[in-house]
Amino acid sequence: xxxxxxxxxxxxxxxxxxxxxxxxxxxxxxxxxxxxxxxxxxxxxxxxxxxxxxxxxxxxxxxxxxxxxxxxxxxxxxxxxxxxxxxxxxxxxxxxxxxxxxxxxxxxxxxxxxxxxxxxxxxxxxxxxxxxxxxxxxxxxxxxxxxxxxxxxxxxxxxxxxxxxxxxxxxxxxxxxxxxxxxxxxxxxxxxxxxxxxxxxxxxxxxxxxxxxxxxxxxxxxxxxxxxxxxxxxxxxxxxxxxxxxxxxxxxxxxxxxxxxxxxxxxxxxxxxxxxxxxxxxxxxxxxxxxxxxxxxxxxxxxxxxxxxxxxxxxxxxxxxxxxxxxxxxxxxxxxxxxxxxxxxxxxxxxxxxxxxxxxxxxxxxxxxxxxxxxxxxxxxxxxxxxxxxxxxxxxxxxxxxxxxxxxxxx
Amino acid sequence: xxxxxxxxxxxxxxxxxxxxxxxxxxxxxxxxxxxxxxxxxxxxxxxxxxxxxxxxxxxxxxxxxxxxxxxxxxxxxxxxxxxxxxxxxxxxxxxxxxxxxxxxxxxxxxxxxxxxxxxxxxxxxxxxxxxxxxxxxxxxxxxxxxxxxxxxxxxxxxxxxxxxxxxxxxxxxxxxxxxxxxxxxxxxxxxxxxxxxxxxxxxxxxxxxxxxxxxxxxxxxxxxxxxxxxxxxxxxxxxxxxxxxxxxxxxxxxxxxxxxxxxxxxxxxxxxxxxxxxxxxxxxxxxxxxxxxxxxxxxxxxxxxxxxxxxxxxxxxxxxxxxxxxxxxxxxxxxxxxxxxxxxxxxxxxxxxxxxxxxxxxxxxxxxxxxxxxxxxxxxxxxxxxxxxxxxxxxxxxxxxxxxxxxxxxxxxxxxxxx
Numbered sequence: 144x145x146x147x148x149x150x151x152x153x154x155x156x157x158x159x160x161x162x163x164x165x166x167x168x169x170x171x172x173x174x175x176x177x178x179x180x181x182x183x184x185x186x187x188x189x190x191x192x193x194x195x196x197x198x199x200x201x202x203x204x205x206x207x208x209x210x211x212x213x214x215x216x217x218x219x220x221x222x223x224x225x226x227x228x229x230x231x232x233x234x235x236x237x238x239x240x241x242x243x244x245x246x247x248x249x250x251x252x253x254x255x256x257x258x259x260x261x262x263x264x265x266x267x268x269x270x271x272x273x274x275x276x277x278x279x280x281x282x283x284x285x286x287x288x289x290x291x292x293x294x295x296x297x298x299x300x301x302x303x304x305x306x307x308x309x310x311x312x313x314x315x316x317x318x319x320x321x322x323x324x325x326x327x328x329x330x331x332x333x334x335x336x337x338x339x340x341x342x343x344x345x346x347x348x349x350x351x352x353x354x355x356x357x358x359x360x361x362x363x364x365x366x367x368x369x370x371x372x373x374x375x376x377x378x379x380x381x382x383x384x385x386x387x388x389x390x391x392x393x394x395x396x397x398x399x400x401x402x403x404x405x406x407x408x409x410x411x412x413x414x415x416x417x418x419x420x421x422x423x424x425x426x427x428x429x430x431x432x433x434x435x436x437x438x439x440x441x442x443x444x445x446x447x448x449x450x451x452x453x454x455x456x457x458x459x460x461x462x463x464x465x466x467x468x469x470x471x472x473x474x475x476x477x478x479x480x481x482x483x484x485x486x487x488x489x490x491x492x493x494x495x496x497x498x499x500x501x502x503x504x505x506x507x508x509x510x511x512x513x514x515x516x517x518x519x520x521x522x523x524x525x526x527x528x529x530x531x532x533x534x535x536x537x538x539x540x541x542x543x544x545x546x547x548x549x550x551x552x553x554x
Numbered sequence: 555x556x557x558x559x560x561x562x563x564x565x566x567x568x569x570x571x572x573x574x575x576x577x578x579x580x581x582x583x584x585x586x587x588x589x590x591x592x593x594x595x596x597x598x599x600x601x602x603x604x605x606x607x608x609x610x611x612x613x614x615x616x617x618x619x620x621x622x623x624x625x626x627x628x629x630x631x632x633x634x635x636x637x638x639x640x641x642x643x644x645x646x647x648x649x650x651x652x653x654x655x656x657x658x659x660x661x662x663x664x665x666x667x668x669x670x671x672x673x674x675x676x677x678x679x680x681x682x683x684x685x686x687x688x689x690x691x692x693x694x695x696x697x698x699x700x701x702x703x704x705x706x707x708x709x710x711x712x713x714x715x716x717x718x719x720x721x722x723x724x725x726x727x728x729x730x731x732x733x734x735x736x737x738x739x740x741x742x743x744x745x746x747x748x749x750x751x752x753x754x755x756x757x758x759x760x761x762x763x764x765x766x767x768x769x770x771x772x773x774x775x776x777x778x779x780x781x782x783x784x785x786x787x788x789x790x791x792x793x794x795x796x797x798x799x800x801x802x803x804x805x806x807x808x809x810x811x812x813x814x815x816x817x818x819x820x821x822x823x824x825x826x827x828x829x830x831x832x833x834x835x836x837x838x839x840x841x842x843x844x845x846x847x848x849x850x851x852x853x854x855x856x857x858x859x860x861x862x863x864x865x866x867x868x869x870x871x872x873x874x875x876x877x878x879x880x881x882x883x884x885x886x887x888x889x890x891x892x893x894x895x896x897x898x899x900x901x902x903x904x905x906x907x908x909x910x911x912x913x914x915x916x917x918x919x920x921x922x923x924x925x926x927x928x929x930x931x932x933x934x935x936x937x938x939x940x941x942x943x944x945x946x947x948x949x950x951x952x953x954x955x956x957x958x959x960x961x962x963x964x965x966x967x968x969x970x971x972x973x
Contacts, residue, residue: 440575
C-alpha cells in the first residue's frame with residue numbers, strides 16, 4: 144500500500160517539471176536554512192572533541208550577584224570556585240579556567256593576536272586533547288607558577304611556521320613562556336575549551352584574581368557518573384548559601400549545568416528557574432515554525448491549484464470505494480515524500496554551504512560538519528514541513544465527491 | 555471594471571484566499587527587510603563625529619593593590635554608581651606617568667585617557683527622569699586632550715579644559731542629537747544635564763553642558779544611539795581610577811613596530827599591569843563585519859523566500875489560467891481582445907495584492923500606534939512601508955506577466971472545445 148503511494152508520488156514528481164522544480168526549490172531552501180541553523184547550534188552546544196566526556200561534564204559559565212540596587216552578571220570569580228566549591232562528593236575533578244582573553248605578541252616585527260586561557264592541570268584531564276606534540280602542564284607547573292604554555296596548531300604556525308615548537312619560547316602580553324605541548328585548534332565558540340595559548344593560572348601578572356567572586360573565570364566539573372547531576376546541583380546550591388558576599392549584594396545565583404543551559408540562562412536573563420535550557424529550546428522551535436509559515440503557504444497554494452490534475456484519479460478511486468480518509472492519508476503521504484526528497488537535497492547542499500563557510504574563515508577554527516544528529520533534525524524538519532504544508536490540500540482533495548471529481552470541477 | 559474583478563475573485567474565494575494569505579505573509583517579510591535596510595542605510599550616512607584613522611587604542615588592565623570585591627559590571631545603570639566623594643585615585647601618579655611615556659614617543663602626536671573608547675563594546679548608560687521626562691544617554695569620561703586625539707567637531711559652545719577646574723561641577727560636551735532631545739530649542743550651553751533630584755537616591759554631581767559636538771557614534775558608522783555625553787575627568791578624581799584605556803593620535807604610517815615599542819615602554823613603566831595596543835581601524839572593521847554579517851544573511855534568506863514566492867505565485871496563476879480556459883474562450887468569442895484578457899488576469903492579481911496589503915498595513919501600523927518602533931524613526935518606517943508597497947506591486951506584476959500572456963494565446967474556438 145505504502146509502496147504504491149510511494150511509486151505514485153515519485154511518478155507525480157516527474158510529471159510536470161516546472162511545478163516539481165518550484166516545489167522542490169521551496170522545500171529544499173526552507174529545509175536548507177533550518178538544517179544549517181541546526182548544524183551550527185549543534186556545533187556550538189553538543190559535545191565535540193576535546194569535550195569527549197560531555198554527558199558527565201557540567202559548566203558554570205555565568206553567575207549573578209544581586210542586591211537591592213545593584214546587580215552584577217558575568218563569568219564567575221576564581222575565589223568562588225576555589226574557596227567554596229572544592230571537594231563536592233560526586234565530583235571527580237574540578238577545573239577553574241579563565242575566559243579566553245586577547246593578548247598581543249610582537250614577534251619578529253609582526254603583530255600576532257592570540258587568545259590566552261589561564262587554567263590548571265585538571266583542565267587537561269577533564270578535556271581530552273589529542274596532543275600533536277609534547278604534553279600538558281601538571282600540578283607542579285601550576286603550583287610553582289612556571290612559565291610554560293600549551294599552544295594550538297595555528298599559534299605554532301604563526302610563531303614557528305609549523306616547525307616543532309616544544310622547548311621553544313614564545314612571548315605574549317610581555318611575558319615569555321616555554322612551550323611544552325601543541326594541541327589541535329578548537330573553534331572559538333566552544334568557550335570552555337577554546338584558546339590559542341594555555342598557561343598556568345598562577346602566571347597571571349598579579350594575584351588579584353584569587354580574591355574575586357565574580358569576573359573572568361569559568362568552572363568545569365567532571366562528575367563521577369551522569370546520574371549525579373541533581374545531587375551536585377543540590378550540594379552546589381547549599382554551598383552558595385554560605386558564600387560571604389560583598390555588602391551591596393545579598394544573593395548569588397549559579398547553576399552547574401550543560402553549556403546550552405548556561406547559555407540560555409544568560410540569553411534569557413533568567414537565573415532563578417531550574418530549566419532555562421527547556422525554555423530556550425521552545426523559543427528556537429517556535430522560531431523554526433514561524434520561518435516555515437511562508438514556504439508552507441506557498442506550497443499549499445501550489446498543491447491546491449494543482450488539484451484538478453488529480454480530479455479524474457480521485458473520481459475513479461472514490462467510485463471504487465476509497466474513503467475520504469484513505470485519500471487524505473495518501474495525499475498527505477505524497478507531500479511528506481516530496482518534503483523528504485527536498486530534505487535530502489537540503490542536507491546535501493548544506494554540506495556544501497558548511498564547507499564553504501569553513502573555508503571562508505569567518506569564524507576562527509570553525510569546522511562545521513554534518514553528523515547523524517543533524518541529519519535526524521533535518522529529517523524531523525522535513526516531516527514537520529511535509530505535514531504542515533500537506534494537511535490542507537489533502538483535506539480539500541479528499542472532500543471531492545466522485546461526481547464532482549469525474550466532471551473535473553473544483554471551484 | 556473593478557467591481558467586476560471583485561466578483562470574479564469572490565467566485566473563487568477559497569483558492570484566492572490562500573493567494574491573498576501568501577501575499578500577506580510576503581508583505582510582512584518584505585516590510586521587515588526593507589525597513590531594516592533603509593534604517594541601516596540612513597544610520598550609515600549620519601556623521602560619525604570623530605576620525606579613527608591613525609588612532610591607536612590602548613587597553614590597560616590595572617591590578618588593584620587592595621582587594622576590591624565590589625567590581626560591578628561595566629554596562630547598565632548598576633555599574634554607574636558613583637564612587638563616594640573624597641576617595642582619592644590610587645592610580646593617579648601612574649596614569650600621569652604612562653601618559654607622559656606615550657607622549658614622549660616620536661610617532662605619537664597627542665594622547666588622552668578615556669573610557670569607554672570607540673569600538674570597545676562597553677558603555678555606561680544613564681537613564682533617569684530629566685525635567686519630568688525619561689532621558690537616557692551613554693557616557694564616556696576623558697581627559698582634555700581627547701578632542702584633538704579623536705578630531706571631535708564642536709558646533710556650539712566650547713570644549714572643556716583647565717578653566718573647568720574646581721567649579722564644583724563636571725564639565726560635559728553633548729551631541730547635537732542629545733541637545734535636541736533634552737533641551738529642544740533652548741540653548742543648552744551652561745545648563746545642567748543631571749537627573750531630577752530624587753528624594754530616595756543619592757544626589758549626583760551636576761553635569762554642566764559647556765559645549766555641543768556634531769555627533770559621537772561610539773561603535774562606528776552603524777551605531778544607532780546618538781545621545782552621547784563626554785565628561786571631563788581630572789587625574790585626581792575618584793572616577794579616574796576606573797578609566798582603563800588611552801587613545802593616541804599617531805603620525806601617519808605607524809606600524810606594528812611602533813606598537814611594539816609603545817607596549818614595551820608601557821610594560822617597563824608598569825610591570826604588573828597589562829597593555830593591549832591596537833589600531834582603531836581594526837575595531838572599526840570588526841564592528842562593520844559584526845553588523846553586516848547578520849544583516850547580509852537575513853537579506854539573503856529573505857531574497858530566497860521572495861524568489862520562492864514569486865515562482866510559486868506564477869505557478870498558481872498559470873494553473874488558474876489553464877483551469878479557466880473555457881471562461882477565457884467565451885470572453886474571446888464575445889469579442890474581447892488579447893489585451894483585455896491580459897488586463898483581466900493582471901487586474902485580478904492586483905486586486906488580491908491590494909487586499910493582502912491592506913491587511914499587512916493594518917498589522918504593521920500597530921507598531922507606531924503602540925509605540926513599538928524602538929529607535930526606528932517614523933520617517934524611516936513610512937519610507938520602508940512605501941518601498942514595500944511598490945516592491946510588492948512590482949513583484950505581483952512580474953509574477954502575473956507570463957501567465958497573462960499565456961492567457962492571450964488562447965484561441966476562442968480551441969478554448970470552447972476544450973474538455
